[in-house]
Amino acid sequence: MSSNEAHTEAHKVFRGTFIHSTHSAAVQVLRNAVLGLNRKGKICFIGGAHELESLSEAWHFKISDVRQLKQREFFMPGLVDTHIHAPQYRYTGTALDLPLLEWLNRYTFPVEMKYGDPKLAEDIYTKVVKRTLKNGTTTACYFATIHTDSSLLLGEIADKYGQRAQVGKVCMDTNDVVKAYKETTADSLQETERFVIELLKRKYAHVKPVITPRFVPSCSAKLLAQLGQMAIKYDLHIQSHISETTAEVDLVKNNFPANTSYTDVYNKHNLLTDKTVMAHGCHLTDEELEVFRSRGAAISHCPNSNISLCSGMLDVRRVLKHNVKLGLGTDVAGGYSPSMLDAIRRAVDTSKALTINNPGYETLTYQEIFRLATLGGSQALCLEDTIGNFEVGKDFDAVLVNPSVPDSPFDVFEDETEEIILEKFLNLGDDRNILKVYVAGKRVVPFKK
């Protein structure tokens, strides 16, 4: 085989139904389609089944090698969790009775403190990576803790199980309540740089470091400024929290009186870039959203958390009207579910609650929310060129859904269209319907080990 032929060889070919989002269509169904992957797991062609013969000649595959999806099965893009705290998985599903700042002091900091122990980190991080993968999360943007070596372990575990991940060692040099859970400014900076250099050195194909100041109330101005510089120096992704509750916004106003807003604090410290994703943003003003848009920074909408901690309700429609990039996040454990299907449902609920308060509100459709959970997430994490939908040239990050497995939590009927079945799966489905998960063309669920 000449090198030219090798270049155009499809390594794996699937035939069946593919459902995804594009910029012009929130849900697009490709029926009886044929999709080819190259050796690197990138989509090299998409065509119709009527073109199968010419495709097999052009891409050098045998028609007998084509993997045919079963009746009713479909592929959808992998779900992108744009905000999740891996250590908090330990108590997810509990501790939902306090508002944010009290919740952090009472439940979160005492748990996160313990992750200096690598045994605990390995146990919980393995469980959260496997749990999220099983539920179709092909990409996760993780907060770890302040402990560098356990944070590196989270990167190692994501790589081992094949999840695409952005991993952040948490930075916090301020903590007036749980005083044992913070770093000195110098340690935070030094350890963050060690974390970044070590993680980059390991050259994991799909796991990258992300600069992670916890949020403004736990960081000094000096720490924020130096983290902003480090993000520039290494051209890194950035994540944090913003305007989750009004009490937090008031705290920031008091601590940073010279800044015009919460957003202004991050912006002035070079922490709002097109590689930034900020969780929540429930209480941002229109002026702040304009700053987000002009910087190309994104918001992670975490509806389960916002409801569970009674933080607020993000007006997603308003964010989208400002042309700010937006993805969905579970925010485990403020959000009690590690499944992005739950994030989709809670995003619908929040939009409907806003409609109850204001009957003229333009409620988000399930199709729009499906787009936010996939393509929107890829934009929020600055990965749109790599993942988010089934476009030629992108990595094949995908979930194979079978809506009619014997123990399916819902029923499908003869006359139902692919759109109806997708809607049922998003509202009623779970990991029993998720037969396989692929990241960059590699099957990662069922687990290999």
Ligand code: GUN
């Ligand atoms: N703000 C600062 N830290 C946290 C956290 O761990 N969870 C949530 N939901 N908000 C935060």
Ligand code: FE
């Ligand atoms: Fe969070």
